[in-house]
Amino acid sequence: MSVTVRVPAKVNVQLAVGAARPDGYHDLANVFLAVGLHDEVTATAADELRVTCAGPDAGQVPLDRTNLAARAALLLAERYGRDADVHLHIAKDIPVAGGMAGGSADGAGALLACDTLWGTGASREELLDICAELGSDVPFSLVGGAALGTGRGERLTELEVGGAFHWVFAMAARGLSTPAVFREFDRLGQGRRIPEPVASRELLDALAKGDADALAATVSNDLQPAALSLFPELADTLAAGRAAGALASLVSGSGPTTAFLARDAEEAEGIAGALRASGTCRDVRMASGPVPGATVV
Ligand SMILES: C[C@](O)(CO)[C@H](O)COP(=O)(O)OP(=O)(O)OC[C@H]1O[C@@H](n2ccc(N)nc2=O)[C@H](O)[C@@H]1O
Ligand SMILES: Nc1ncnc2c1ncn2[C@@H]1O[C@H](COP(=O)(O)OP(=O)(O)OP(=O)(O)O)[C@@H](O)[C@H]1O
Numbered sequence: 220m221s222v223t224v225r226v227p228a229k230v231n232v233q234l235a236v237g238a239a240r241p242d243g244y245h246d247l248a249n250v251f252l253a254v255g256l257h258d259e260v261t262a263t264a265a266d267e268l269r270v271t272c273a274g275p276d277a278g279q280v281p282l283d284r285t286n287l288a289a290r291a292a293l294l295l296a297e298r299y300g301r302d303a304d305v306h307l308h309i310a311k312d313i314p315v316a317g318g319m320a321g322g323s324a325d326g327a328g329a330l331l332a333c334d335t336l337w338g339t340g341a342s343r344e345e346l347l348d349i350c351a352e353l354g355s356d357v358p359f360s361l362v363g364g365a366a367l368g369t370g371r372g373e374r375l376t377e378l379e380v381g382g383a384f385h386w387v388f389a390m391a392a393r394g395l396s397t398p399a400v401f402r403e404f405d406r407l408g409q410g411r412r413i414p415e416p417v418a419s420r421e422l423l424d425a426l427a428k429g430d431a432d433a434l435a436a437t438v439s440n441d442l443q444p445a446a447l448s449l450f451p452e453l454a455d456t457l458a459a460g461r462a463a464g465a466l467a468s469l470v471s472g473s474g475p476t477t478a479f480l481a482r483d484a485e486e487a488e489g490i491a492g493a494l495r496a497s498g499t500c501r502d503v504r505m506a507s508g509p510v511p512g513a514t515v516v
Pocket of ligand 1: 356
């Protein structure tokens with residue numbers, strides 16, 4: 220028997236980052252939006268834990284027990300006193316090390332797939348606890364839609380969204396390490412007072428109204444200067460998207476994927492074409508959001 224779970228990528232429409240905490244993490248006001256780029260995780264009963272992966276970026280995905288999907292299966296099995304005897308296959312469409320929570324999606328997907336396959340019957344709260352143990356972005360991958368993440372991003376408040384937002388994503392030629400981007404944020408902020416991260420009221424209103432122009436006026440990412448410092452060529456991609464008429468251009472999370480907000484699907488097509496022609500990125504994809512979180516298919 221097999222269970223397949225589909226899990227979306229995310230874009231951070233606001234990422235406010237506080238000062239480094241004693242544990243090395245940063246407090247965030249992290250407004251997540253789930254968008255229609257998906258990985259699928261299939262769990263099948265097997266003699267022992269095994270991970271396989273297919274897709275254009277599959278070569279960059281670890282297949283050992285450091286894979287977030289394997290870690291999710293191991294944590295769930297440990298809680299329920301059973302073996303993690305499962306084959307996890309990841310059909311990968313979310314860019315790897317792209318700032319779109321690809322690994323987190325696979326962690327949440329594997330957790331829900333194993334829970335269903337094994338008939339564990341874990342509560343939503345238990346699953347969210349395991350997600351938070353796996354990584355700061357993983358709870359959102361389970362929940363999807365739109366949410367405000369506080370703490371290190373794992374404490375979620377779901378948000379109302381009044382309509383679909385249309386995005387274009389430009390994938391970069393190489394990845395960026397999330398810890399390296401946070402370290403660069405710390406380095407750039409040395410000697411400066413870093414304010415407490417707070418969600419923008421205007422931004423939450425724009426989401427609630429489904430108003431793309433208002434959202435474009437309020438999107439922000441405190442990690443963008445750090446991502447640009449480590450990957451200066453991203454400035455060319457951002458400029459190409461702006462020149463093509465994007466309402467807003469920003470780095471997605473810790474990058475290096477860049478995100479461009481369009482007024483509608485037709486304008487998104489135009490921006491995608493211009494970005495492809497600009498030669499400033501490896502690949503271009505369109506996706507709208509919000510979309511549901513991890514779902515058994
Ligand atoms: C940049 C974002 O993607 C925005 O959504 C997330 O904050 C990162 O989430 P993630 O990849 O799930 O990150 P984790 O696996 O929890 O942490 C990886 C590393 O990122 C840094 N990190 C992460 C989250 C956070 N609030 N503060 C941090 O400083 C830490 O160095 C940590 O060791
Ligand atoms: N299932 C997985 N898929 C991809 N990478 C994984 C997975 N499990 C572990 N990793 C490791 O995690 C690293 C970061 O990959 P990931 O695709 O999650 O980055 P990201 O999308 O930038 O994350 P985030 O947006 O949550 O910060 C990879 O370089 C890889 O070594």
